[in-house]
Amino acid sequence: MVNPTITDTFKRIYGYTEWQVGLCYLAMGAGFMIGSVLSGQYSDYVLRKLSQQKEPGHQIVSEMRLQAAVPSFFLIPAGYLIYGWTTEKGVGVYAPLIGLFLCKYLDKL
Structure with a gap:
């Protein structure tokens, strides 16, 4: 939903060139990478916590x-x-980049 707007937005509002807009995508990539690692760890934590709350003999489902x-x-x-x-x-340009990072980081949770 956001990806198609990034190029036009950063060119029009901030006057960025093609390669500068490309660098803006790094915020999303970092969000994806960090979110993938942390979301896996958090998911394992939640599953472990929920499995401890279940009664013995009950099956743990994914x-x-x-x-x-x-x-x-x-x-x-x-x-x-x-x-x-x-x-x-x-x-300033850093605020939308933080928003993009959060979107993609939290998208992986």
Whole structure:
């Protein structure tokens, strides 16, 4: 949803060239990489915690990991709002990049 807007937004609002816009995608890539590692660890933690709460003899199913995604339902829109609001207002370039990072980092949770 955000990817098609990045090139036009950073060219038009911030006057960036093609390669400078390409560098802006690094914030998203970093969010994906860090989010992948941390979300795996968090998912394992949630599964371990839920399995300790279950009674002995009950089966642990992988769908129990879905509870680890609940914080993302609230925090991903925050990243989109940061990106959208800061680009609309023309705030410094770092604010939308932080929004992009949060969107992709939290997308992996």
